[in-house]
Every structure is written in C-alpha cells, then in structure tokens.
Amino acid sequence: MAHTGEGDSDRIPRRSVLAGLGGFGMAGAAGCISTDIGIDLDSDPERLIFEGFQEAGVEPPVETTIYSNAETEGRKRWAQLVQHELDGTDLFDVEFETLEWTSYIDLVNNMAANEENALVCLGFIGGWDPHQYVYPGFHSDSFAPTGLNINHYENERVDELIDEGVATVDGDERVAIYEELQELLVKESPLSFVRAPEEIVTYRADAIDGFRTYPVPGDEYKSIYAPTLGVYTELTTDETELVGDAGTKIDSYDPVRAADDVSYMATGLLYEQLLEIDFDGSARPLLATDWHRIDETTWRFDLREGVQFHTGEPFTAADVRATLERYEGSPSEQDVYNWYESAEILGDHEIEISLRRPYGPLETAIAQVPILPKAVADGTHDITERPVGTGPYAFEEHEPATLWRLVANEDHWHDGSNGVPETPPIETVTMRIVTESSARRGALEAGDIHLTTGLPNESLETFEADDAFVVDRTTGAAVDFLGYPSYREPFSNPKVRRGIGQLIPRERIIEDVFHGAGTVAYTPISPTHETFVGPEFEARIVEEYFS
Structure with missing residues (x-):
C-alpha cells in the first residue's frame, strides 16, 4: 500500500525527529572538515549540504527513505546507488523501499499533500x-x-519563464528563455536530473522487417503501422501474429487516466490524434488533413473524411471537441487545459480551436491527444470495458498481468499511399506481460516472442554481435530524475537539494546499472535536444554547479 501518513498499518515512513539548532560550528583545514558536533565533511557537496542544514536548523544525520517502483530493475538499482552515496556521508541515514507501481504512483502523486x-x-x-x-x-x-509537480514546487520567476517560453515563436528567443530557466532550476534543484535514456528495441532478424524504433517512450510499437510517416513492419515468416512484450501490466485504457509508458504503448496502435510527430520531430497529418493558425490564439483544422471508429460510428468534429473537453477535471487536465479554451464546430469535418493564450508548441501538444468517440464523453460507451479509437488496430483481448491483444482494423481509412499498404500486413499484435528482464531475454532467444522493448542492458553487446538479432537504438526524448520532499526541512533548502544532486554518481549509474545505455543529464531538458541543451551551455552548467 502507499505510505500516506502516521496511521499506516504496514510501516510509517521514517520522519526527521531531530531537534532544530540555531547553527553548527565547523573546524578544519583543506580536504576533510570536521564539525564541532563530530561530523566529517569530505567534499564540497557535503559542505554545501551541511550549510543547508545549518540554515534549516537541522542536525545530521537526517533520516529519510528513497523509493522506487518494484517492477523497474534499473530504477531500483540506481536508487540504491544514490542511497549508498548518501549513507556514505555523515549527513544522512537513508532507507530503501520498493512499491508496486499503482501504490508507487499514489505515493508520488500525494507526497506533497501528505508531507511524505x-x-x-x-x-x-x-x-x-x-x-x-x-x-x-x-x-x-x-x-x-x-x-x-510532485513536490508542489513554487517559484515566481520559474513560472514567468515557462509562460514566456511557451508563448514565444522565435527560435533564438526561445533558446535564451529556456537556458535561463534551466539554470535557475539547476540552482534551485526541486528535482535532480540523472540520465537521458535510450529507446532500444531488439528483435529477431529472421522474423521482422521494416521495424524502426521511435524516440519517445510509450510509442515503441508505432512503426508496426504508421502510414502518414511512411513506415510499416512485416513478418517475414508465415506467421500472422507478431508477439512482443511489455514490462508491466496495462494500468489504464483511458488517455486521461493513463500515467505509465506501458499503457501508452499498449494503446498506441488503437488510438489516433489529429496530428502525428515524425521521427525527426516534424508534425504530420493524421486525423487532420490540413491546419493553420488564424491568429495568435485560433487554429483551424480540416478533418479527414471517411474515418470511422472501431464501433462503426463516423468520426466528426464533435468527437474532437468532446475529447478535448473531457480532460477538464481529469488527472491529465493540464495536458489540454494548459492551452485549450474552446472549440467551434464549423462542420462535420472542420473545427476551430481557440487557445487560452498564444501557444508556440500547439502542434506537438495536439499530437498527444488521442481522439475518442463522443460516446465516451457522454457516458454511453464505457472505455474501461472496451477501448475504442480510429487506429489501424482494434482491441481484441486483455488478460491482466498476462497479455494484451489487438487485431488489424480492416476498415481503417488509409488508401495505400505513401508507400504503405492499404491495410496492416500483420493481422494480430500481441504484447505478453513479462516483468522480469531475464525472462524477456529468454523468451526472445527461444522464439516465444519476436521483439522485446526491455532487453537487459547487460545483454546488448551479446545481441548486437549476433546476426540472428537486430538491436535498434535511438536517443530517447525523456529524462530520469530524483525528486525531493522540498516541502519539509531540510529538503526545503536548495543547498541541500543541490548538494545531493552533486553527489549522484551519474556516470557510474549509466555504466554499472545501464551498461552504457543513455546519456548523463544535468538539466530538465534532455541533452538530445541540442538546440536547447547545446555543448557550450551544458559545459557551463557542469562547471558552475557540478564541479
């Protein structure tokens, strides 16, 4: 269960019960410094943390718990490395605990409200x-x-820069805004960034042709059939079912409630959006065939005709408006209501969307909103029982904790253009739930599955050297982080958070935990986005805040 407070029956998270002091004395020469309360400070990060303790009136060692979800082996291991690093100082006494995914997300979502x-x-x-x-x-x-914003972090200048950046269209101006913003966030360190992961899919060379790994987590199966992007996958055997894997159970079919990569991955072939983002970040037409900006806060979309949902109901502008407005009051409200004001239906296949404010990345944002039938919004179709979209595959079967199965949508709207067949060449796509990474490797080697999205990183070199397999790698558009309880002392002090961030063994995490897969991350924007995290900027950040 989630640990939500003093009344938990399993185990109460350890809380700091140390008496506050007005200040601590320090004595020592260069190198190791000893305080007058018997604490040795062996590095600049430790001295920075101790200074934060002094300002917060807290005496070390500070007790806390570092958490990870139980299903993700790499995350568990790097959490334990951070625990070991902090416990190696005289400043902290850190426990480690894992929670099953649903409980873990509950803990994370409510940690600030419950002052965990x-x-x-x-x-x-x-x-x-x-x-x-x-x-x-x-x-x-x-x-x-x-x-x-899991720790309910607030900074007026951060808000101003975020608002300014999203409303700015000029590229150079955006770069300047986001550099200032990133430096402020590194200085404040409400989160410490650790690693930009790679997206890696490994598949059997004798069975699969045409597969291409997509950079964004949650879209691993996109190239099975993406006609507007000009990609599709074929089985080169006489089989009609592609069998892949997923690392955890599918948590939710509902886009407004899904909070994990696996749920997005499972429904990625089932739902479609107005626009789709290509492998290079360009916006492409999907359910919208044309779109343009009318003014600073108004966009008009022409919708594809002849499209129907898996129920046989036609797709119209009413479905678009109902989908957008369904986000209001949902757990994913800000995915839409950060920019959406209203929508005017101009016809069955034309809609005008009004924005709350000028919004630079609207195309990217709209490409992340799966369009559902209006019947879902008005309650006449229960999406928790049977998910329905317009995508190239329709829902067939879900056995929780075992498998997820989709079948080709024979009535999909694609006309066979763009070098992609009119209907998906693969009739059935099955994702088997395999939580253990070693079991995923064994299933691939035995031919029980055709591809895996979660090969153990320590196996990459072996599979890359074997002609029977293809290891398809691309830099991922994501970043891993350590989050702090910044609503409580001493973690409310930026020096404490920044000092911990300096102690995180990033290079060791990448090499020892992920076997070289990924890139060190110091800033909130993944270093894959060189426009906003260029080498000179990153070098300056490292020199000033991590050296």
Whole structure:
C-alpha cells in the first residue's frame, strides 16, 4: 500500500525527529572538515549540504527513505546507488523501499499533500518540445495529482519563464528563455536530473522487417503501422501474429487516466490524434488533413473524411471537441487545459480551436491527444470495458498481468499511399506481460516472442554481435530524475537539494546499472535536444554547479 501518513498499518515512513539548532560550528583545514558536533565533511557537496542544514536548523544525520517502483530493475538499482552515496556521508541515514507501481504512483502523486518524508526516483517523457519537460514538473499550476509537480514546487520567476517560453515563436528567443530557466532550476534543484535514456528495441532478424524504433517512450510499437510517416513492419515468416512484450501490466485504457509508458504503448496502435510527430520531430497529418493558425490564439483544422471508429460510428468534429473537453477535471487536465479554451464546430469535418493564450508548441501538444468517440464523453460507451479509437488496430483481448491483444482494423481509412499498404500486413499484435528482464531475454532467444522493448542492458553487446538479432537504438526524448520532499526541512533548502544532486554518481549509474545505455543529464531538458541543451551551455552548467 502507499505510505500516506502516521496511521499506516504496514510501516510509517521514517520522519526527521531531530531537534532544530540555531547553527553548527565547523573546524578544519583543506580536504576533510570536521564539525564541532563530530561530523566529517569530505567534499564540497557535503559542505554545501551541511550549510543547508545549518540554515534549516537541522542536525545530521537526517533520516529519510528513497523509493522506487518494484517492477523497474534499473530504477531500483540506481536508487540504491544514490542511497549508498548518501549513507556514505555523515549527513544522512537513508532507507530503501520498493512499491508496486499503482501504490508507487499514489505515493508520488500525494507526497506533497501528505508531507511524505520520501525521495522518489522517476522520469519525465519530454517529447518534442522543451515546454513538455518544464511545465509539468515545475509550474505552480501543475501541482500533483492533476499535474506532475510532485513536490508542489513554487517559484515566481520559474513560472514567468515557462509562460514566456511557451508563448514565444522565435527560435533564438526561445533558446535564451529556456537556458535561463534551466539554470535557475539547476540552482534551485526541486528535482535532480540523472540520465537521458535510450529507446532500444531488439528483435529477431529472421522474423521482422521494416521495424524502426521511435524516440519517445510509450510509442515503441508505432512503426508496426504508421502510414502518414511512411513506415510499416512485416513478418517475414508465415506467421500472422507478431508477439512482443511489455514490462508491466496495462494500468489504464483511458488517455486521461493513463500515467505509465506501458499503457501508452499498449494503446498506441488503437488510438489516433489529429496530428502525428515524425521521427525527426516534424508534425504530420493524421486525423487532420490540413491546419493553420488564424491568429495568435485560433487554429483551424480540416478533418479527414471517411474515418470511422472501431464501433462503426463516423468520426466528426464533435468527437474532437468532446475529447478535448473531457480532460477538464481529469488527472491529465493540464495536458489540454494548459492551452485549450474552446472549440467551434464549423462542420462535420472542420473545427476551430481557440487557445487560452498564444501557444508556440500547439502542434506537438495536439499530437498527444488521442481522439475518442463522443460516446465516451457522454457516458454511453464505457472505455474501461472496451477501448475504442480510429487506429489501424482494434482491441481484441486483455488478460491482466498476462497479455494484451489487438487485431488489424480492416476498415481503417488509409488508401495505400505513401508507400504503405492499404491495410496492416500483420493481422494480430500481441504484447505478453513479462516483468522480469531475464525472462524477456529468454523468451526472445527461444522464439516465444519476436521483439522485446526491455532487453537487459547487460545483454546488448551479446545481441548486437549476433546476426540472428537486430538491436535498434535511438536517443530517447525523456529524462530520469530524483525528486525531493522540498516541502519539509531540510529538503526545503536548495543547498541541500543541490548538494545531493552533486553527489549522484551519474556516470557510474549509466555504466554499472545501464551498461552504457543513455546519456548523463544535468538539466530538465534532455541533452538530445541540442538546440536547447547545446555543448557550450551544458559545459557551463557542469562547471558552475557540478564541479
């Protein structure tokens, strides 16, 4: 269960019960410094943390717990490395605990409201625009549980820069805004960034042809059939069913409630959006065939005709408006209501969307909103029982904790253009739930599955050297982070958070835990976005805040 407070029956999270002191004395020469309360400070980060303790009136060692979800082996291991690093000082006494995913998300979403004494290990899926990395986790309008600002961090200048960046169209101006913003967030360190992961799919060379790994987590199966992007996958055997895997159970079919990569991955072939983002970050038509800006806050979309949902109902502008407005009051409200004001239906296949404010990355944002039938919004279709979209595959079967199965949609709207067949060549796509990474490797080697999205990183070199397999790697549009309980002392002091961030063994995490897969991350925007995290900027940040 989630640990929500003093009344928990399993185990109460350890909370700091140390008496506050007005200040601590320090004595020593260069190198190791000893305080007059018997604490040795062996490095600049430790001295910075201790200075934060002094300002917060807290005496070390500070007790806390670092959490990870039980299903993600890599996350568990890097959490334990951070625990070991902090316990190696005289400043902290850190326990480690894992929770099953649903309980873990409950803990994370409610940690600030419940004032949990918790450090948490998680990640952002940043997508294709810098706003997607900074708004969810740091804007004061994005407090969890409806947003991803898990520790309810507030900073007026941060809010101003986020608002200014998202409303700015000029590229050079945006770069300047996001550099200032990132430096402020590193200085404040409400979260410490650890790693930008790679997206890696490994498949059997004798069975699969045409597969291409997509950079954004949660879209691993996109290239099975993406006609507007000009990609599709074929089985080169006489089989009609592609069998892949997923690392955890599918938590939700509902886009407004899904909070994990696996749920997005499972429904990615089932739902479609107005626009789709290509492998290079360009917006492409999907359910919208044309779109343009009328003025600073108005966009008009021409919708594809002849499209129907898996129920046989026609797709119209009414479905678009109902989908957008269904986000209001939902856990994913800010995904839409950060920019959406209203929509005017101009015809069955034309809609005008009015924005709350000028919004630079609207194309990217609209490409992340799966369109559902109006019947879902008005309650006449229960999406929790049977998900329905317009996508190239329709829902067939879900056995919780076992498998997820989709079948080709024979009535899909694609006409066979763009070098992609009119209907998906693969008739059935099955994802088997395989939680253990070693079991995923064994299933691939035995031919029980055709591809895996979660090969153990320690196996990459072996599979890359074997002609029977293809290891398809691309830099991921995401970042892993350590989150702090910044609503409680001493973690309310930026020096404490920044000092911990300096102690995180990033290079060791990448090499020892992920076997070289990924890139060190110091800033909230993934270093894959060189426009906003260029080498010179990153070098300056490292020199000033991590050296």
